Amino acid sequence: MQPLAGAGSERPATLADVAAATGLATSTVSRALSNPGRVNALTRERIELAARELNYIPNAQARALTSGRTRAIAVLVSDVTNPFYFGIIRGTQQQLKAAGYTQILVDTEESDELEDGMLHKLRRSFDGAILAASRLTDRRLTALAAEVPLVAINRQTRGVPSVFIDTPNGIEQAMGHLVSLGHTDIAYVSGPETSWPNEGRWRAMVKAAQRYDIEVRRLGPFAPRQYAGAAAADAILHAGVTACVAFNDLLAIGMLARFRERGVDVPGDVSIVGCDDIFGADFCNPPLTTLTAPIEQAGRTAVSMLLTHLDGARVGVRQTATLPTHLTVRDSTGPAPSSPPQKGRA
Amino acid sequence: MQPLAGAGSERPATLADVAAATGLATSTVSRALSNPGRVNALTRERIELAARELNYIPNAQARALTSGRTRAIAVLVSDVTNPFYFGIIRGTQQQLKAAGYTQILVDTEESDELEDGMLHKLRRSFDGAILAASRLTDRRLTALAAEVPLVAINRQTRGVPSVFIDTPNGIEQAMGHLVSLGHTDIAYVSGPETSWPNEGRWRAMVKAAQRYDIEVRRLGPFAPRQYAGAAAADAILHAGVTACVAFNDLLAIGMLARFRERGVDVPGDVSIVGCDDIFGADFCNPPLTTLTAPIEQAGRTAVSMLLTHLDGARVGVRQTATLPTHLTVRDSTGPAPSSPPQKGRA
DNA sequence: TTGAAAGCGCTAACAT
DNA sequence: ATGTTAGCGCTTTCAA
Numbered sequence: 001m002q003p004l005a006g007a008g009s010e011r012p013a014t015l016a017d018v019a020a021a022t023g024l025a026t027s028t029v030s031r032a033l034s035n036p037g038r039v040n041a042l043t044r045e046r047i048e049l050a051a052r053e054l055n056y057i058p059n060a061q062a063r064a065l066t067s068g069r070t071r072a073i074a075v076l077v078s079d080v081t082n083p084f085y086f087g088i089i090r091g092t093q094q095q096l097k098a099a100g101y102t103q104i105l106v107d108t109e110e111s112d113e114l115e116d117g118m119l120h121k122l123r124r125s126f127d128g129a130i131l132a133a134s135r136l137t138d139r140r141l142t143a144l145a146a147e148v149p150l151v152a153i154n155r156q157t158r159g160v161p162s163v164f165i166d167t168p169n170g171i172e173q174a175m176g177h178l179v180s181l182g183h184t185d186i187a188y189v190s191g192p193e194t195s196w197p198n199e200g201r202w203r204a205m206v207k208a209a210q211r212y213d214i215e216v217r218r219l220g221p222f223a224p225r226q227y228a229g230a231a232a233a234d235a236i237l238h239a240g241v242t243a244c245v246a247f248n249d250l251l252a253i254g255m256l257a258r259f260r261e262r263g264v265d266v267p268g269d270v271s272i273v274g275c276d277d278i279f280g281a282d283f284c285n286p287p288l289t290t291l292t293a294p295i296e297q298a299g300r301t302a303v304s305m306l307l308t309h310l311d312g313a314r315v316g317v318r319q320t321a322t323l324p325t326h327l328t329v330r331d332s333t334g335p336a337p338s339s340p341p342q343k344g345r346a
Numbered sequence: 347m348q349p350l351a352g353a354g355s356e357r358p359a360t361l362a363d364v365a366a367a368t369g370l371a372t373s374t375v376s377r378a379l380s381n382p383g384r385v386n387a388l389t390r391e392r393i394e395l396a397a398r399e400l401n402y403i404p405n406a407q408a409r410a411l412t413s414g415r416t417r418a419i420a421v422l423v424s425d426v427t428n429p430f431y432f433g434i435i436r437g438t439q440q441q442l443k444a445a446g447y448t449q450i451l452v453d454t455e456e457s458d459e460l461e462d463g464m465l466h467k468l469r470r471s472f473d474g475a476i477l478a479a480s481r482l483t484d485r486r487l488t489a490l491a492a493e494v495p496l497v498a499i500n501r502q503t504r505g506v507p508s509v510f511i512d513t514p515n516g517i518e519q520a521m522g523h524l525v526s527l528g529h530t531d532i533a534y535v536s537g538p539e540t541s542w543p544n545e546g547r548w549r550a551m552v553k554a555a556q557r558y559d560i561e562v563r564r565l566g567p568f569a570p571r572q573y574a575g576a577a578a579a580d581a582i583l584h585a586g587v588t589a590c591v592a593f594n595d596l597l598a599i600g601m602l603a604r605f606r607e608r609g610v611d612v613p614g615d616v617s618i619v620g621c622d623d624i625f626g627a628d629f630c631n632p633p634l635t636t637l638t639a640p641i642e643q644a645g646r647t648a649v650s651m652l653l654t655h656l657d658g659a660r661v662g663v664r665q666t667a668t669l670p671t672h673l674t675v676r677d678s679t680g681p682a683p684s685s686p687p688q689k690g691r692a
Numbered sequence: 693t694t695g696a697a698a699g700c701g702c703t704a705a706c707a708t
Numbered sequence: 709a710t711g712t713t714a715g716c717g718c719t720t721t722c723a724a
Binding site for chain 2: 717720
C-alpha cells in the first residue's frame with residue numbers, strides 16, 4: 001500500500017520541492033533520480049530519502065515534453081472482442097510492465113483509416129506501437145514506420161520488424177492429417193481480404209494440395225467472426241467437400257453451431273480445422289482440431305523487439321521473428337465419409 | 347488516409363509554426379484551435395487552413411503539462427484474459443473514442459498492491475480511471491478516489507460512483523428456475539473472497555433459499571478461472587447437491603469439462619447456472635444456463651459517468667447506476683434427478 | 693479581438 | 709560532482 005497522500009501537502013511534490021528540501025539544484029535532483037551514478041552516492045541517498053518523504057512522483061508529461069519519450073507503447077488490435085487478441089494483449093502487458101512501460105490499447109475496428117489516423121495523430125503520445133493485425137497497405141505501413149517505431153505481428157513488409165506466427169506451416173501439417181484420414185476434397189474458408197495472414201494460409205493449402213495431389217478450393221471471404229460461421233457452413237455444404245480449414249477458430253466455432261443446427265455431424269459428415277487455438281476451442285462442441293499458436297509469446301516477443309529497437313541498438317537486431325505452431329487434434333476432425341478405415345493408401 | 351508526412355518538413359509543426367505562417371501570436375492560434383468562438387471567425391479560418399497545410403498536430407504532452415488534463419482514461423481489470431472484461435473493454439473503448447479520449451489498459455493481476463500502486467503512481471497520467479474489478483479495501487478505495495476521479499464497476503463504496511450489474515437479482519430468478527425444476531438442495535460455488543460481487547451473489551442465494559424454503563450451501567472459495575472448475579466440480583459431487591450456481595461462467599465452464607471427464611451428466615445428474623454470459627457460454631457443451639449481464643453497456647455507462655464527472659457537473663450526478671441481468675436458460679439446467687415432472691408444487 | 697509574457701515540471705547542455 | 713540556464717510546446721492571465 002502507498003503512504004496515504006503525502007502528509008498534509010495537497011499539491012503533489014515537484015522536483016523543485018525535493019531540491020528545496022535538500023538544498024540542492026533541481027538538475028542534481030533530476031540526475032540523481034533518473035541517472036544515478038552520475039551523482040555522489042551520499043547526496044543521492046539524501047535525495048532519495050527526501051523524495052520518498054515528500055511522496056515525490058515524477059510528472060510523466062513534463063518528462064515526456066523534454067525528453068521526447070513517453071514510456072508508453074500503443075498496441076493496436078483490429079477488434080478487442082476477438083479472443084485471439086486477449087493472448088497478445090496479455091503478452092504485451094506483461095513484458096511492458098516489466099520494462100516500466102504503459103500500454104495504450106487501441107481498437108481499430110478493422111478499419112485502415114482508423115488505424116492510420118490513430119498512429120499518425122497519437123504518434124507523439126507513445127514511443128512505439130505494436131500492430132497486432134494491421135490492415136494498412138504496404139505503402140502506408142512503410143510511411144508510418146518512418147514516423148514511429150513499429151513492430152507488426154503476422155504482417156511482413158520490407159523495413160518493418162515483425163513477429164510471424166507460422167500458421168502456414170501448421171496448415172501443411174493439418175492437410176497431412178486430413179489426407180491421412182482419407183479426405184481428398186478440402187476447402188479453405190477464407191477470412192477478410194485485407195488480412196495479410198489470410199493469403200499465406202491459402203497458399204499453404206495450395207502447396208499442400210499439390211504435394212498430396214488433391215483438390216482444394218477457396219470459399220469466402222468471410223468476416224473473422226462467430227456469426228459469419230453460419231454462412232461459411234452453408235457454403236461448405238453447398239460445395240460438397242468433406243473437410244475444411246477455416247481462417248480462424250472464431251469462424252470455425254461459428255460453423256460448428258450452424259452444422260449442429262442443420263443436423264450435420266462433425267466430424268462424421270464434415271471435418272473442420274481451425275487456426276489459433278483461442279479460448280473456447282477446447283470446450284466447444286465438438287472440441288476443435290486447430291493450429292495452436294503461441295499467442296502470448298508473440299506479444300512478448302513483439303515488445304522485446306520494439307524495446308530493443310528503442311534503446312538504440314539498431315545493430316544486429318533481427319527484423320523478423322518466426323514462431324512455430326503445431327497441430328492440436330481434437331474431435332472436429334475424423335475419417336472422410338464413406339471412406340472405410342484406410343489401409344495402405346499410396 | 348493521412349497526407350504523407352508534411353511536405354518536406356521533418357520536424358512536426360508546432361503552434362509557433364502556425365503562428366509564424368499566419369503572422370499571428372501563438373496565443374491567438376492556441377485559442378482558435380482549442381477555444382473557437384473566442385476568436386474572429388475569419389482569422390480562425392486562416393489559422394485552421396494554415397494548421398492543416400502544415401499538418402499541425404497538437405502535442406498532447408505539452409498540452410497536458412499546462413492544462414493538467416491528459417485526455418486519457420485508465421481502465422483497470424484484474425485479468426485481461428478473462429472474457430468478462432472483453433466486453434467491458436469494448437464498451438469503454440467505444441465510448442472513450444467517441445469522446446476523444448485515449449484508453450490506457452492496466453492489468454492488475456488480481457493484486458491489490460499492483461492496483462493501488464498503478465493508480466497512485468500514474469494518477470497524473472490520466473484524467474480518471476475505471477475499476478472493472480477492484481480488489482482494494484474500502485479505505486484505500488476512498489483515499490484513492492480523493493486523488494483521482496474514479497468509477498467502479500460492481501463495487502459499491504460510499505463516495506465512489508459506480509455501475510452495478512444486478513446479478514443478485516438474476517440469481518433469485520435462477521433459484522426460482524431451479525426450484526421449479528424440483529431442486530431442493532443447491533450450492534453456491536464461491537469466487538475469490540476479495541471479490542466484492544461474490545458476497546452479494548451468495549446473499550441473494552440465501553435470500554432466495556429462505557423464500558422457497560430450501561437448502562443452500564456455499565462451496566469454495568475458488569479462483570475465478572477455468573482450471574479451478576475441476577476442483578469445484580469435485581466439491582459439488584462430494585456435497586451431493588443436485589444443482590449449483592457458480593460465481594462466474596469461467597468457473598462453470600471449467601466444471602462442465604470436469605463433469606464430462608468424470609462421466610457425470612449435465613443436466614441429468616446435476617444442473618449448473620453460471621453468471622455473466624461470457625463468450626463461450628453459448629457454445630460450450632452443454633450450452634450454459636446463465637445470468638446474462640449487459641457487459642458492454644456497463645463499460646459504456648462507466649465512461650459516461652466518469653466523463654460527466656470530469657466536466658465539472660457535480661450536481662445531480664447519479665452516484666450509482668444499476669444494470670439489470672436476466673436469466674438465459676440453455677441446456678445445463680434440467681429437472682432434479684429422481685424427481686418426476688412436478689405438478690402443482692406450492 | 694489579439695498580443696506579450698509568464699510559467700507548467702522536467703531535462704540537458706554548458707559552466708563551475 | 710554540482711549548479712546555472714535555457715528551453716520543450718502549450719495555455720493562460722493580463723494588457724492593449
